Amino acid sequence: MKLHYASEPTASQWWNWRWQLEHAAHDLEEVAAYLGVEPSRFDSCREAAERYPLFVTPYYLSLAQSAELTDPILRQCIPSDEEIRNQQGGDPDALAEDAHSPVPRLVHRYSDRALFVTGNICAMHCRHCMRKRDWSKCLPPPTDDELSAATGYLADHPEVREVLISGGDPLMLPEDDLRKIVKAFSAVPSVEILRFGSRVPCVLPQRVTPRLAAILSCGKPAWLACHFNHPWELTKEVSAACDFLNRGEVSMVNQSVLLKGVNDNAEILGKLFTSLLKFHVKPYYLFHGDPIEGAMHFRTGVEAGLKIMDQLRGRISGMALPAFAFDLPGGKGKIRLQPEEVLRRTPEGVPVFRSWLGEEVAYPDGRG
């Protein structure tokens, strides 16, 4: 929707990421002014905004199609009183990342890949974030000592072939810091792939420039896992960002989170996943929400996710289908789930499958 500005941005201001960050909203008053509504509309959100601060660019806010709190864009960026009510079962660090860290900032959970935390600055405070516990802390970019401790660990653990560079958001780092990190990890001979995790292409696409793409790909082959949750997030600004990344030899996948009231139906997700392919982005994961304190109200239940995956199976391109997954508590790793497709076995032991149209079809699988 059209936002209300104190002074209307020019096209070059709109496409400038610094302008977007300088004009980001930090509180409910600024959001109300942009949306052209009375601040009292957000009275119920105040307590949540104090616990988990708000931060959103005009660009992302403009993707909303109404000023209602139920709008799928606003639901991802405006605090809600649900964040501080009914949060039973939520944990601030459900993935026990703090416990799987051999050296500061490095999380080594799976043998062949490790995750490096670059800082905690993001281009938006996503209301469903699993790291919202860290928003109030300040984690600056890594020092040279921290970086050499991490690369030293990786040199001693040549089984790690892939480094996930995450945050916060690594694309929010100063360019010199980002380049230093890319070069340091690329210099470890056993590291073959860098994977960046970033929501910048979605919430601040203006930040993706040919220069930034060149930094990401200045070392080992680079992949970027972005985070789109709704088809309204795919805009001409995103198209430009994806073009720069593509031409800059950065391959892309997408990780969505299944969010109640945002994208928890097959029609919306089908549209998102098929549209992502047009931007050269392969849908990779659809995550069920982690039991994070402050984000419990977004969880749908695993069954709801399986049902959506079942509705999409066979109906959209196989390339557009992500894996449906969730993280086990205590950092025990990811679980990928498929809708049940084996129905039963015939008396002769032949498995009977359920086709995408619901027919029962036996498939002699060559055993016995």
Ligand SMILES: *Cc1c(COP(=O)(O)O)cnc(C)c1O
């Ligand atoms: C999710 C995750 C990974 C990556 O797992 P993939 O299945 O390869 O995407 C790696 N390390 C940690 C700590 C993770 O949480």
Ligand code: SF4
């Ligand atoms: S960009 Fe990622 S880490 Fe940052 S607030 Fe959003 S979900 Fe959390």
